[in-house]
Ligand SMILES: Nc1ncnc2c1ncn2[C@@H]1O[C@H](COP(=O)(O)OP(=O)(O)O)[C@@H](O)[C@H]1O
């Protein structure tokens with residue numbers, strides 16, 4: 001059980017990077033960007049090709065980030081320059097990337113067994129021996145530590161970036177484009193930057209996930225946007241959005257919580273093939289929460305109103 | 318300070334909804350002019366302000382701000398010269414951001430957005446002082462989200478943002494129309510003060526004839542995308558609602574439709 005939870009947390013940390021990417025577009029820019037389904041694989045593919053070619057896995061992960069920036073640029077240009085609606089721009093990039101990803105990998109999947117990954121050096125640390133003797137899967141511990149490091153670096157970077165003049169203009173663009181243009185900012189550029197950053201993070205996350213699962217597969221992105229949204233919403237609902245720090249923390253905790261939930265329902269005997277259905281239903285319910293709340297409130301009011309009216313009109317004789 | 322030469326703008330050209338909203342508009346504002354703009358619903362008042370701001374390209378004509386031809390400049394570049402307040406209080410500010418963040422965005426109007434921190438300590442003091450002049454209690458709420466403010470507070474804040482770096486031209490489009498009368502009067506008073514203190518050149522669209530007469534040194538009336546009345550100097554000072562209506566009847570050859578023109 002400990003190993004299951006540990007595995008879920010470490011995997012959650014890798015997905016947390018992706019979740020922060022989705023947060024940038026979905027919450028800060030107010031765009032549902034579907035290109036991430038392709039970008040995640042592009043990142044995985046870049047990383048896998050680089051690593052199997054004997055390259056340094058950290059540099060491979062960084063190359064994935066660069067590839068992601070490029071993917072975001074494509075979606076951004078489709079949307080801002082060609083005026084294609086954001087949702088459709090994302091879908092176009094996603095579809096196009098399917099072919100591009102096959103080109104990058106040269107085949108449908110690449111295995112990463114027996115190769116040096118970003119987790120390998122940490123797994124070789126001396127104290128790992130002791131943990132292994134206690135029955136703990138040391139690979140999970142290595143992923144956990146690496147994931148934690150990456151998540152902290154990304155969080156600090158995002159906190160800084162969105163605190164600058166530029167980052168603040170990007171956030172404002174997601175709020176009110178007309179106002180931002182009236183303040184002399186090119187909103188197209190802001191949307192481009194936001195989409196690039198988002199897709200860069202998603203691709204980096206993809207490279208890390210591929211190294212974790214020891215393969216990169218052209219299908220691995222399917223449904224990832226829904227997983228990202230689920231993590232964003234779970235994070236916000238359970239862990240709050242008080243400040244930007246809190247939001248970033250909530251994204252990571254949301255991604256981890258999602259992975260723990262999945263691990264537990266699988267352990268409880270759910271068919272792995274039903275996972276995507278389960279996730280989609282969870283997200284639909286979460287997105288509908290405000291509606292439920294409003295409905296509940298009116299229901300409560302309408303139930304209270306006659307009671308109150310009755311009291312007021314009660315004969316006082 | 319502002320010159321509009323023969324400006325034309327047609328919406329939905331070659332369709333049943335075709336609308337010639339600006340029809341050879343000419344206007345020349347001198348530095349320091351504060352012109353109020355009136356005209357019936359659909360006369361082209363907002364369209365004129367949007368043309369100046371560069372919301373979309375115009376079909377024909379020229380727009381000069383302080384001698385510079387800005388006709389081809391995109392909206393965000395013209396913003397350097399312009400301060401704008403919209404009719405809808407939601408449009409002027411970023412809802413999910415703090416009051417001080419909104420002001421900081423406005424302070425950098427016309428400057429490159431860099432990787433420097435978005436707001437400095439000195440700025441905060443400056444904002445607090447400025448917000449104090451509004452007398453709306455906002456000086457102690459620098460870190461409040463703008464979404465929590467009332468419509469009037471938001472318009473006052475937008476006004477402050479529009480004039481934080483001195484604009485060459487201030488454009489106010491019925492910026493008090495969505496407010497209750499008391500708040501509207503207060504925001505109008507703040508507008509007057511800011512324009513006077515900074516000796517701004519301004520265009521203020523209003524549906525209220527009395528406000529149009531009371532404020533500014535010039536009054537412009539639009540009809541069918543053209544200026545049909547332009548009153549300034551002594552004539553503007555001595556203007557009354559009655560003789561404005563009479564003048565209108567002469568130029569337009571008809572009675573002024575009073576449905577949207579509030580006289581109260
Ligand atoms: N973006 C637009 N698209 C289509 N028609 C527009 C647009 N903006 C304004 N119009 C039309 O142009 C005319 C003038 O509108 P406007 O300038 O908003 O009038 P007002 O004087 O009341 O501010 C109206 O008939 C309006 O419907």
Ligand SMILES: [Mg+2]
Nearest residue numbers: 362363364491
């Ligand atoms: Mg209007």
